[in-house]
Structures are given as structure tokens and as C-alpha cells.
Amino acid sequence: MLFRRHDAIYDYRRMQRIPANEARTMTETEHSPANDDVAAIEAFVADTQFRLHQLMKAKGVSRAELAERLGVSKARVSAMFGGNTNLTLQTVGHVLHALGERGVLASPAIDARLRELKAEVAAAAAEQDTGRLVPTE
Secondary structure (H helix, E strand, O other), X not given: OEEEEOOEEEEOOOXXXXXXXXXOOOOOOOOOHHHHHHHHHHHHHHHHHHHHHHHHHHHOOOHHHHHHHHOOOHHHXXXXXXXXXXXXXXXXXXXXXXXOOOOOOOOHHHXXXXXXXXXHHHHHHHHHHOOOOOOOO
């Protein structure tokens, strides 16, 4: 299963990143508005599987060891990384916790809004520190 993301193609069945110039590109028949919704969901699931696999590699955790930490069979862990598995947020949370990590949902829009809120809070705190009143609307 290949997905284009930024400057590369990701082959999630092999859990590897392929430079865009080495991979085939999507044809017009493969990319259509009718397929966009399904493709976006599949890409998200595959990207999540890929990232979890990369985290396991970075931490030196095998699928067998992850299965032991999760209290599930090795077959269940293999299924989590299979192409037809729909991981729940709970499952992703359990895997991240078993790997000593914490998950955070992120997107460019969410990140931008969080930066705005942090700036507003910092400005309000600075105004309180100077003793000025903060106008409310």
C-alpha cells in the first residue's frame, strides 16, 4: 500500500519510506474526489502504524516484546501492523504507553490555534505582572 506524503512515498506494508523520485506516482484514475475520503483515512491509519513501528525500532522493542508488554499475543501485534487493521485510539494509547510514550493529536490547524492561545495567556500573565488591568469583552 503506497501513500504520497510531502516529498516521499510511504510503503506501509514494508514499513519504509521511498523517495518520491524512485516510486510510481498516482494516476488521475487513482486520485479522484470520490477516493479522497477513503484515501485520507487509509493514509492516517497507515501513517500511525508506520510511526508506531518506527518508535518500536528506535526503542529496540520487538513485536514479541511489545506483545508481552501489552499482554496480548504476538499474532495480535502483527495484526496491528497489518494493512487491514483499524486501530482504535485506545489501542494506540496502550501501545504508546507500553513504549513509554504519550500520544498527542496534532494537525497544522490545531498547532496554530494552540500557539495563539499560549500567546494570549502569556500576554495576559505579563499584563497582570505589570499591575495593569486586563480589559474583558
